[in-house]
Structures are given as C-alpha cells and as structure tokens.
Amino acid sequence: MDCDAVSTFDDIVAILLPEIDEGLASHGESLPTRPHRAATFIVEHCIVEISGESKDKYLTKPWFGALLAAVIDWYRKVYGEAMKSRPAQSHTAVVAIRSTPTALDVPLTVSTPIAEDNTFWITFAASVLPGENPLDWLVRPPKLSELSEEQLKQATSSATSTSELVRRISNGLMTIGNQSARALKHASLVLPHLQAAAQNILQPNRNGFSSAIWEANFATENAIKCHLLLAGVSKVPSVHDVRQLDSLAADSHRSAELEVAVSVMPSGKDAVKHRYGELGDAPMSHAMEAYRASLVVCRHYANAIPPKMRLENARLKMKVPPMPPKSSAHG
Incomplete structure (x- = not known):
C-alpha cells in the first residue's frame, strides 16, 4: 500500500472496504446493514491508535461520523440503485x-431534514423518542x-x-x-x-x-x-x-x-x-x-453482553457527499 497516496477517509475506505465487504457478504450480512458494520470493523480492527484521541465511545466522535459518511459514499458508488431498493430503515x-x-x-x-450546509442528524433509536407517536x-x-x-x-x-x-x-x-x-x-x-x-x-x-x-x-x-x-x-x-x-x-x-x-x-x-x-x-x-x-x-x-459501545439513541451528524459533476454532451 502506498501510504503517501492516503490522505482522506475516502482513500482509506477505497483500500479497506473491498475485502471487508466481501467478508460481510459471505457471513450473510444484508446489504443495507453493511455500511455501519463495515465502519465499526475499521475502527475496531484496522485503526490501531488515534493521536491525542481514544477509541472509547467512538460512535459519538465527529471523526467516526466522517468515516461512516465515507463508507456510505463507497457503498453508494459500488452498489448504486441496489442500496436504494433494499431499505432497512x-x-x-x-x-x-x-x-x-x-x-x-x-x-x-430517525433522520432530520438535510440542512443548508448539506448536513443532517441520524439517530439510532433505542426507544420511542420525544415527539414520536407510534400510532402514526x-x-x-x-x-x-x-x-x-x-x-x-x-x-x-x-x-x-x-x-x-x-x-x-x-x-x-x-x-x-x-x-x-x-x-x-x-x-x-x-x-x-x-x-x-x-x-x-x-x-x-x-x-x-x-x-x-x-x-x-x-x-x-x-x-x-x-x-x-x-x-x-x-x-x-x-x-x-x-x-x-x-x-x-x-x-x-x-x-x-x-x-x-x-x-x-x-x-x-x-x-x-x-x-x-x-x-x-x-x-x-x-x-x-x-x-x-x-x-x-x-x-x-x-443486550445481555455489554458491548464495546452503546448506541442508546446515539445521534450522528452526517454530511451528504457532494454530487459528481454532470458530464456535458459534446456534439
């Protein structure tokens, strides 16, 4: 691996995800759940140390949100419409x-609407949240x-x-x-x-x-x-x-x-x-x-075995990946 070529989370996931995704697929992990599982796998098994940081409670850390966004972007590019056709929300x-x-x-x-700065919040709900009505x-x-x-x-x-x-x-x-x-x-x-x-x-x-x-x-x-x-x-x-x-x-x-x-x-x-x-x-x-x-x-x-991390209504701030520029037609 050319370490000099690695400068962003996109570079990291491009190197790691093909093999990780193949492993998840072979173990029966459904496509919609693979992005989150792959992101946690990278943190737990591929990231050895974070300078000045700890991996404890990493789900709440901004850098994990950036990593997960890069992972989701990779899955969208690789699987395209298949990611949309099999929602697991x-x-x-x-x-x-x-x-x-x-x-x-x-x-x-639970997701909030996309804000003007292209960000939104996603909550991994563990209970009925304030303002929700299950009768709906x-x-x-x-x-x-x-x-x-x-x-x-x-x-x-x-x-x-x-x-x-x-x-x-x-x-x-x-x-x-x-x-x-x-x-x-x-x-x-x-x-x-x-x-x-x-x-x-x-x-x-x-x-x-x-x-x-x-x-x-x-x-x-x-x-x-x-x-x-x-x-x-x-x-x-x-x-x-x-x-x-x-x-x-x-x-x-x-x-x-x-x-x-x-x-x-x-x-x-x-x-x-x-x-x-x-x-x-x-x-x-x-x-x-x-x-x-x-x-x-x-x-x-x-929930019987204490996990390394608890979601417990964890909220992650996400950023929508920029859309690729449209190719112009030349006559």
Whole structure:
C-alpha cells in the first residue's frame, strides 16, 4: 500500500472496504446493514491508535461520523440503485387492535431534514423518542376515532411497547461487534424472522398463525445462540428448544417478564411441528402470545453482553457527499 497516496477517509475506505465487504457478504450480512458494520470493523480492527484521541465511545466522535459518511459514499458508488431498493430503515411488527392483527411499521433510524450546509442528524433509536407517536406507524388500522377510550389507551400502549422492543433488539444487535462470524450469522437472522412472524400473523387466513409461532421461535433461538457464542460457550447445541438454550445462559439478572416469556415459547419438537403445520390451525391469540414473548426474549439476549459501545439513541451528524459533476454532451 502506498501510504503517501492516503490522505482522506475516502482513500482509506477505497483500500479497506473491498475485502471487508466481501467478508460481510459471505457471513450473510444484508446489504443495507453493511455500511455501519463495515465502519465499526475499521475502527475496531484496522485503526490501531488515534493521536491525542481514544477509541472509547467512538460512535459519538465527529471523526467516526466522517468515516461512516465515507463508507456510505463507497457503498453508494459500488452498489448504486441496489442500496436504494433494499431499505432497512424500518421493521414490520404486529399489534392487535380490536383483536385484529394490525401492521406496525417501526422506524429503526430517525433522520432530520438535510440542512443548508448539506448536513443532517441520524439517530439510532433505542426507544420511542420525544415527539414520536407510534400510532402514526400503524398501517391501515381500524378507525381509531371509533375506539373507546380504553381501547385507544390499549392500542397506544401496545404500539409503544412493541416499538420499543423492536428498537432495543435492533440497537443491541448492531453493537455486537465482529469477533465471531458464527455469532454474527445468528444475529443476522433475528430481525428477519421476527418480521416473518409478524407478516404471517397479518395474513388474511389462519394458515399463517402456526408458521408465525415457528418464525418467532426461530428468531428467539438465534438471539440466544448468538449470546451464548459471545459469552464463550464452546458447544452450543443444535436444537430449536428455546427453554433448553435459555437454561444454558441463565444468570442472576433475569426479570419476571423474561421468565414468563421463556415459558410461553413452545418446546423444540412443537416448534418444528408448527413449522410444518402438524399441529393444525393455531389460534391467533396463541400466535400473538408467542410473537410478543419472542420480542421480550430477543430484547434481553440482544443486550445481555455489554458491548464495546452503546448506541442508546446515539445521534450522528452526517454530511451528504457532494454530487459528481454532470458530464456535458459534446456534439
């Protein structure tokens, strides 16, 4: 490498990202999540020392924002429209309103409008932020104006708590680090299968409810397996039994809510039977109960090991890369 040719973050990422991106892709990291994962990889594994600075809490440092902007710019140049066609800025969850499954499109990051100086703020949300109303994220809900006061209160509580669970899970998974390829593989499966569970519940027939229980169980299984690997458990059993896996990770910092949620999950054998529809039609209430329990367990295990950095509603100031000049046509 010609060190004299390296003068900007753009130069650094041009050298490092091809190999890093190939590695992330081979481990199943989705394209929309790769820029942030690649930027943290560079900080944790490629930057040895920063003169007069510390890498502690680097997510809040201005230089990390500049690095992330350069990484995002590289991905836009390399992948073009593919970056736009696969947005990962929101997550489809499900809540019950009037006992009717209703989609909840939860934003995972929150951005401000681009200012005159071409900068904007992006927040990696870990909770419902001031000024946000989760009822605004409902997709084609029953008419809210027709709900009773108690029904509206319940809908608001359900949308808020579900949104916070989803954001906590997303937030925790983003800060896992890159030390274990197997752990990252398990982590990459959690949110997609939670979303698949929600989408199965939202299907306009009963066939999806049993599949939803399997998807919720599989997401939870992967969250716990990711945690076990990061905790140093050398032999993680290849089972689908959430309660068995949870028993391997039991510690003293367990809430009553977690204990109840784990007890709700099916046995490994029943989870597989739900996958293949061998238990017949499952009631919607059972699917919703398993889905809600999976969110609670996944939230716990996505945040169970203290990471090197916490996002926790971290705000990054970003600068939009300058647009390349338009080529002029010559006749």
